[in-house]
Amino acid sequence: MNPNFLLPSFLHYRNGPQTADLIQTPSKFGLGMMPKGLDADSTTTLVCGFCSTGCGLTAHLRDGEAIHLSPASEYPVNLGMACPKGWESLAPLAAPDRMTTPLMRDRYGQLKPVSWGDAVAQFVHSFQGIQARCGKDSIACLSTGQMATEEMALLGSLFRFGMQGIHYDSNTRQCMATSHVAYKQSFGFDAPPYAYSDFEESDVLVFVGSNLCVAHPILWQRVLMNERKPQIIVVDPRKTETAMNATLHLPILPKSDLVLFYGLARALLARDAVDKSFVRDHTTGFDEFSSFVESFTEERVLQHTGLEKADFDRFIHALASGKRVSFWWTMGVNQGHEATRTAQAIINLALLTGNIGKPGTGANSITGQCNAMGSRLFGNATSLLGGRDFANPAHRADVARILGMQDDAIRGEKGFAYDQIIDGIQDGTIKGLWVVATNSAHSWIQQESAREALKKLEFLVVQDLYATTETAAFAHLLLPAAGWGEKEGTFINSERRLGLVKQIRRAPGQALSDFRIFQVIADAWNVGDWRHRWSSPEAAFDLLKELSRDLPCDFTGIQGYEMLDACGGIQWPWSDHIASPETSSPRPAVERRLFEDSIFFHEDGRARFLFDNPTPPPETPTSDFPFILLTGRGSSAQWHTLTRTSKSDMLRRLSPDSIYVEINPLDAAARGIHSGQKIQVASRRATITASALVTASVQQGQLFIPMHFPETNQLTLQVVDPHSRQPSYKYCAVQIISGQ
Numbered sequence: 001m002n003p004n005f006l007l008p009s010f011l012h013y014r015n016g017p018q019t020a021d022l023i024q025t026p027s028k029f030g031l032g033m034m035p036k037g038l039d040a041d042s043t044t045t046l047v048c049g050f051c052s053t054g055c056g057l058t059a060h061l062r063d064g065e066a067i068h069l070s071p072a073s074e075y076p077v078n079l080g081m082a083c084p085k086g087w088e089s090l091a092p093l094a095a096p097d098r099m100t101t102p103l104m105r106d107r108y109g110q111l112k113p114v115s116w117g118d119a120v121a122q123f124v125h126s127f128q129g130i131q132a133r134c135g136k137d138s139i140a141c142l143s144t145g146q147m148a149t150e151e152m153a154l155l156g157s158l159f160r161f162g163m164q165g166i167h168y169d170s171n172t173r174q175c176m177a178t179s180h181v182a183y184k185q186s187f188g189f190d191a192p193p194y195a196y197s198d199f200e201e202s203d204v205l206v207f208v209g210s211n212l213c214v215a216h217p218i219l220w221q222r223v224l225m226n227e228r229k230p231q232i233i234v235v236d237p238r239k240t241e242t243a244m245n246a247t248l249h250l251p252i253l254p255k256s257d258l259v260l261f262y263g264l265a266r267a268l269l270a271r272d273a274v275d276k277s278f279v280r281d282h283t284t285g286f287d288e289f290s291s292f293v294e295s296f297t298e299e300r301v302l303q304h305t306g307l308e309k310a311d312f313d314r315f316i317h318a319l320a321s322g323k324r325v326s327f328w329w330t331m332g333v334n335q336g337h338e339a340t341r342t343a344q345a346i347i348n349l350a351l352l353t354g355n356i357g358k359p360g361t362g363a364n365s366i367t368g369q370c371n372a373m374g375s376r377l378f379g380n381a382t383s384l385l386g387g388r389d390f391a392n393p394a395h396r397a398d399v400a401r402i403l404g405m406q407d408d409a410i411r412g413e414k415g416f417a418y419d420q421i422i423d424g425i426q427d428g429t430i431k432g433l434w435v436v437a438t439n440s441a442h443s444w445i446q447q448e449s450a451r452e453a454l455k456k457l458e459f460l461v462v463q464d465l466y467a468t469t470e471t472a473a474f475a476h477l478l479l480p481a482a483g484w485g486e487k488e489g490t491f492i493n494s495e496r497r498l499g500l501v502k503q504i505r506r507a508p509g510q511a512l513s514d515f516r517i518f519q520v521i522a523d524a525w526n527v528g529d530w531r532h533r534w535s536s537p538e539a540a541f542d543l544l545k546e547l548s549r550d551l552p553c554d555f556t557g558i559q560g561y562e563m564l565d566a567c568g569g570i571q572w573p574w575s576d577h578i579a580s581p582e583t584s585s586p587r588p589a590v591e592r593r594l595f596e597d598s599i600f601f602h603e604d605g606r607a608r609f610l611f612d613n614p615t616p617p618p619e620t621p622t623s624d625f626p627f628i629l630l631t632g633r634g635s636s637a638q639w640h641t642l643t644r645t646s647k648s649d650m651l652r653r654l655s656p657d658s659i660y661v662e663i664n665p666l667d668a669a670a671r672g673i674h675s676g677q678k679i680q681v682a683s684r685r686a687t688i689t690a691s692a693l694v695t696a697s698v699q700q701g702q703l704f705i706p707m708h709f710p711e712t713n714q715l716t717l718q719v720v721d722p723h724s725r726q727p728s729y730k731y732c733a734v735q736i737i738s739g740q
Contacts, residue, residue, distance in 0.1 A: 049484030054493025100509025148489020156380025162527030188601030209332015275354025634706025
């Protein structure tokens with residue numbers, strides 16, 4: 001074992017709070033304090049804690065504690081529907097491997113139970129010691145898109161303002177950084193413009209790199225509720241479940257999207273299919289963009305994408321003739337080497353045709369994690385709270401005033417992004433790391449680099465539900481956290497809806513809510529009086545409301561958790577000015593979209609046409625590595641690294657239990673491979689063994705492996721988009737070794 005993996009001899013350093021002082025108070029809507037009109041054997045509605053759809057689930061209570069769940073019939077997101085993960089949301093909470101007490105690694109490398117007092121004291125002693133010896137920037141934190149917004153904001157404030165660390169990022173860097181940057185640059189703010197009703201109101205729906213049927217099954221049901229007989233166009237190298245249900249599938253060559261969209265823009269210009277008044281009055285950069293796309297001829301597009309001319313022509317006609325065209329994308333766009341410009345190429349098409357701000361339109365990014373939108377606005381990682389700019393002194397002063405701290409408590413320097421944190425650990429710049437509710441040793445691209453880095457740390461803290469994750473295996477200190485349904489707070493879903501999470505179960509043993517853990521660490525660190533404004537999740541919600549004031553995401557009109565509960569969630573913006581008693585709209589409409597007034601968030605009120613020349617992927621097929629490996633979601637019954645969903649017997653039965661690789665029948669026949677055969681797949685970084693699945697869903701020369709399996713990211717290549725620094729999970733060169 002690496003000697004740096006062992007803690008020093010001060011393991012029994014004692015001071016700080018003891019367990020009895022840490023027990024969380026009952027949730028306002030959960031155990032001990034039920035909502036008005038409910039008794040201990042009744043029901044209550046809360047938002048699901050898996051994906052970004054943000055479905056409402058009805059918890060059926062006995063003696064004040066949930067015994068099972070069902071979809072909430074009146075919740076405006078899912079309208080009485082739920083995917084398998086939603087039905088099984090309680091199962092991960094009852095898993096036998098839940099962590100119930102803090103665990104600390106002793107001098108022999110063994111994890112031993114310790115009190116919360118010892119755990120917090122060790123946390124403070126170790127991180128402060130590293131900063132004293134190596135500088136305050138020698139520690140880092142990796143957070144999540146799966147905590148409540150109030151918890152994210154408290155963690156970001158604690159680490160950046162209290163502990164004075166700047167190297168702080170979230171696992172939303174792996175899924176939503178591209179959309180965050182693309183919207184911010186194009187619209188002036190990270191502002192997904194749509195409502196879910198747009199699925200039902202479009203004449204043409206274009207899905208790019210999105211297998212909606214599997215990744216967001218409830219949103220696919222919203223598509224099926226569309227009575228306008230829409231055209232459904234899917235742009236994806238694979239013939240996914242969504243592509244099988246499309247009116248037109250465009251099986252482009254991997255990472256040729258940018259050329260395709262620039263070619264589409266050129267073709268629409270040639271057909272005069274442009275909303276000239278919208279472009280003239282509400283955008284900038286159109287003339288430069290028009291000149292730029294001139295070189296993206298039909299011949300160039302067809303050669304680069306591998307598409308048939310007839311299919312390209314059908315796509316052009318659909319966009320030119322559609323009255324209500326909506327564009328939707330997910331990870332197939334976001335996780336690429338030129339992802340930001342690809343997302344903006346989609347945005348450009350919406351701007352060009354005026355398909356934004358109206359029913360059934362929009363350039364619409366569908367988020368991944370349940371609270372990635374909350375992380376993007378209030379995680380305090382790449383953007384200062386509320387989407388502000390760390391580098392802006394006025395923004396720092398504004399946040400300091402609201403939070404009751406000195407201006408100089410907020411540092412303006414730019415910290416490392418996720419990939420730079422990993423590199424900083426490798427080169428010795430970062431010595432201590434705090435990982436909260438994420439599983440880097442499984443999910444990070446080019447996985448071995450992350451694992452090698454974790455081994456080098458002097459001090460690694462992992463805060464999670466389980467001590468059995470791949471990342472927990474490297475930890476010096478483990479902190480047991482409460483999960484979804486064991487605490488309260490808010491999530492913000494893909495359509496900007498703030499929804500309420502409630503405590504419907506007791507956390508096991510000594511596990512605490514993340515909010516309470518952050519409070520205790522803040523007190524032990526002695527961060528200052530400002531911490532006392534964060535006395536509870538709902539008190540934190542009031543702070544976030546004030547932090548949102550006069551910003552595009554203003555939700556000052558939401559009068560606390562009870563209003564959220566009564567309204568079935570509320571989309572931002574909803575300011576106190578809009579919701580004042582003097583107005584005719586004291587309560588928001590069920591679903592609202594942005595930019596109905598065609599005014600964007602740049603100072604001039606205009607959206608931007610942004611573009612760059614396409615570049616080839618950094619790693620392309622060769623004679624030694626002739627295949628392109630694609631990765632993505634493999635089942636609607638599993639989630640990310642399986643940390644939670646693998647705890648459900650039912651969800652395990654609904655999805656493959658071992659890793660497999662999809663291969664085209666012609667490629668399989670050429671190599672004598674049959675379905676079920678064990679084969680080896682190798683990249684320049686690793687070799688793994690998987691079962692072959694021979695299927696025409698992948699094209700010749702391409703392979704597909706689901707991201708859920710721990711082996712997958714041994715193969716992937718650490719390449720990031722230059723604007724968003726989001727990793728390119730979807731493309732690397734591999735070879736097949738058969739005959740196992």
